Amino acid sequence: MKLESVLNQFFGYSDFRPGQKEVIESVLKGQDVIALLPTGMGKSLCYQLPGYVFNQPVLIISPLLSLMQDQVDQMKQFKEKRVVALNSFLNPDQKRATIHNLHNYRFIFISPEMLLQEQVQHKLNSMQLSLIVVDEAHCISQWGFDFRPDYLRIGEVIAKEDRPPILALSATATEKVLGDIESYLKMKNTFKFIHSVDRPNIHLGKMLFQAREDKIDWMIDHVTQTAGPGIIYTTSRSKTESLSGRLLQSGIACAAYHGGMDPLDRQFIQQQFIDGTLEWIVATNAFGMGVHKQNVRQVIHESLPSNMANYMQEIGRAGRDGEDSLAILLYAEGDEELAKFIGIDDYPVDAHVDSYIGYRARKEQPASMIHNGEISETAFRVLDYWMQQLPPEGVKQQLTSMKYAKMRAVEEVMGLIDTNTCMREKLVHYFGQTLENRPNDCCQCCGIDYKNIILLRDNISRQSFHLNWEERIKKLLLGNS
Template sequence: MQLEALLEKYFGYTSFRPGQKEVIEQILMGNDVLALLPTGMGKSLCYQLPGYIFNKPVLIISPLLSLMQDQVDQLKQFKEKRVVALNSFLNAHQKRNVVQALHHYRFIFISPEMLMQQQVLQKLNTMELSLIVVDEAHCISQWGFDFRPDYLRIGEVVGNDNRPPILALSATATDKVVGDIKDYLKMKEPFEYIHSVDRPNIHLTKFMFYDREDKIDWILRHTTETEGPGIIYTQSRTKTEMISEKMLQAGLSAAAYHGGKDTLDRQFIQQQFINGSLEWIVATNAFGMGVHKQNVRQVIHESIPSNMANYMQEIGRAGRDGKDAVAILLYAEGDEDFARFIGIDELPNEVHIEIYDNYKVRNEPPSNMINNGEISETGFRVLNYWMNQLSTNEVKNVLQNMKNEKLQEVNEVMRIVKTSQCMRKMLVQYFGQNLEKNPDNCCSACGISLQEIINPRQQVELGHDEMSWQKRIEKLLIGNL
C-alpha cells in the first residue's frame, strides 16, 4: 500500500506536508534521520505513521511533561489506545504496572531522566523497538551540557549495534547543534532533511525604552488595544505574576505561567489558553514547547532571551495556522546584563568543584552539597556529570568554556536588538541559511505596519443582563448591606 493511502487510512489526510514523506521513507529503509521542520509542519507524523507501519513499539524521548501529554492526547483523538507517557505524573504503583506492560504499547513517551532508571532500561532491553525518536532534539545541545546532562547519555543507553533507526526532530538548530545531536546520539550517517527556518507569516518588530517600567506600561496599553491570543515572555517569575495581575485589573483574560507553579496548575492554565478561555499567557520560557495552539497572533518579549535559539523557538509559537502574526521584542538599556546573569546563574564554578572534591576525600556523598545548601539541584546535576567524565582541571575548563559561550549567546541576541539591518535576514543567517525573499511587513528595518497585521480590540458594550462579574459582585455586596 502506498504511503498516501496509509496516511489517509490512519490519519484522514490525503497528502503530506513538505518533508514528511521524505523523512518517513528513510525511516522505513532503516536509516537514521535528522529532520529540522518548522513549528506547525507536522513533525510528530514522521514517527506516528511509521509506528503503524512497523506495528512494533516506538520510543519517543521528550523533554517536557506538557509536551508528552499533548502528544498522548493527540494520538488518543485518533482512537489510539496503546499510548502511554512514562513520567512523574505516575505514582510508584502505576509506574511499576506501566513498566511491566511496556511491550504492549505502540507509542511510549519518556523523559531522558526516566530513560536512565535501571528498571526502565532493563525492560526496554527485552523489547524489540521499531524506532527511537528524540523530540525537540536541540535540547541535547542547549540543555544537555548545562541543565539536563541525561540528554548527553541517550546515545550511550540506546546506541547498541542492534538498535532500530533513530529519528531526531527539531524546529531549529545551528550547525554546531546539528553536530552535537549526531555525535551524542551516535547516529549512523543520518539522512538530513533541513527546511528553511524562516516563517514569512511572522512579522518582526522591536521597540526601545529608556526605562524598564515603560515597557510594562506599553504592554498594558498595547494588549488593551489589540487582539490576541498572545504570549508575553519574560525572564522573571515575579514579573510574570505582576504583569498578568495588571492585565487582569485592566479587564483582560490573562494568567501567569512559570516553573514555580504546581504541575496541575500549569496544565490547567495551558488548557485554558488552548481552548480560548484565556487570551494572554505571561510566561517564562517554561511555557510553549508542545503547546499546539494554531491561532497565536502575538508573541511579545518583555525581556530579551538568553540566546537566539530560544528566541526563534518562542516566536515560532505564533501563526501556526499560517495566518499573519507578529513577534515584538522590547528592550531597555541594561536588559542584556540580566540576560547574562540568567544564562550563567546556575552553572557550577571552581568553588563548587573544590567542595565536590572535598566530599570525595572525606568519603561522603557529594550530593550532600544540595542538602547543605552549597549548590542548587540543577547545578549539582551538571557538576556531577562532568566530574564523572573528566579530570578536575578538565572540568574547570569545560565550565569556563560554557560560561563564555553563554555570554557570547547574549551578545548574538544584542546584534538583533541593535541592528538597523533586516531582523529576518540576521535570524535566518544565524542558523546557517539564506533568506530567499522578504515578505511584506517584514520587520522594523524593512518597514512594518502593525495595524495591517493585528486587529484592534473589539470593545463590547454590556447590556443590563450581561453585566461583568465585577459589577455582579458589587451589586450583591451592596444589596446585602
C-alpha cells in the first residue's frame, strides 16, 4: 500500500507535510506514538488517514467542546458522515442513541470527563477500536495537575492488554511534559517525532513599562495604527471587557472573550473573528485552541503568561499562513508577582485536606465542601483526585510542590523579559531544542523593526472592518447561508 495514493484518494493531496508520513507509518505498524508538530502542520491527518486504512473506529480524546465540534464540522464538510462528538452538547436522548450506535462511527470525539462515564466505558470495551488519539496531549501535564485531573485518569481507562496503539499529539512539550504524557497514558516502546518548535515567521517583541496603565495606553495607540487581525491576551476577565471597550471607542472592530461568557456568545464571537467581521479579540487564555484562522498577524500579551508552554501555544496562533507575524510581550514592574498569585490562588490548601478527612470521618460526602462554600469546584476536583492517590500528608506535600512549580514557571517566563540575548534562542532552548537559524528581525534583543513585519492601517483596511452592527450581522448570516 502506497500512503501517497491513500493521501490523494481521501484528502486530495499529493505530498505529506514534514513529519506526517513518519508518524502515520509508525501508527500503522501498531506503535504507540508521540508527535510534536507545530500549529498548522496538519496533526489531524495523522489519525484521519490511518482511520481510512484501518476502517475501524478511531477514538479521539479532545480537550474542548468547541474544538471537537469544529473538527467534526470540518470532517463533515469533506463528506465524512461517520463522525460524531460525544459530549455535553447532546441531550439525554441524543447521548443514549449516540452511545448505542457508537460502533457504527469511523471517528469518535470525546472529552476525558465523558470517557470516564461507566456507560461509555462499557460500550467502548465492547468495540474493536483501531486507534486511540489524545489530541492536545500537553493538557495531560498542564491541565491535569491544575484543574482537570480526569486527564490523569485517561491511562487507567484505556490500559487494556489488547488495546490499540495510542497516538498523542501536541504542538509543544518540554521533556517533563513528554514524560508525563508517556507515563500517564501508560504508553509502551513509544516512537517520538519531535519537530522544531521554532516558527521563523513569528517575530518576537517585548516592551517594558513603568506602570500597568502605560501598557493600556500603548496598546490603544499601537492597535489603532497597525493592521490586524490580532489577539490580545490578558489574565483578567474584567480587563478583556474594559480594553475591548476602549478599542471599540477608538474605531477598532473588537470583542472581549473569556470563560465566564455564555458558550453561544463565545462561539458567535469566535466565528466573527474567523470570518473577518472582527479584527481584534481581547481574551483570556480561554480563547485560541481550535481557532483555525490562518492570517492572524499579531499576538500581544498584556499580562505575563503563566508558563513558557502557554506562551508558545498562544503566539503559535499567529502566522499560520506562513506570512510574517508579530508577537509582543508587555511587562510592567510587579507583573510576575501578580502572575504567581493568579497561578496558585485557586489551589487547595492544607486546611482543605483536613476538612476533606473530617467529612470522610463523619461519613459525609466530601463534595459537600463545594456546596458549603469551603472550596471552589475546580480546587475540589484537584483535591479529590490526590486524596484518592496519596495519604493526607502526601497530598499536602504534592500541593506544596505544585504551587512551587507554578511559581518557578512564572520565573522562567521572566527570563524572556530579563534576557539581553536572543529571545528566540531562549524559547527554543526551553523546549530542549537548538536554534538552527535566526530570521531577519528575529526578536527585540537581536534587533527588530515592527514596520518590517506588520502593515500600518490604511483606509482600505479600516473600511473593511468599520461596519455597523446591522451590516456585521447581515454579513455573518449571509456568509453562513
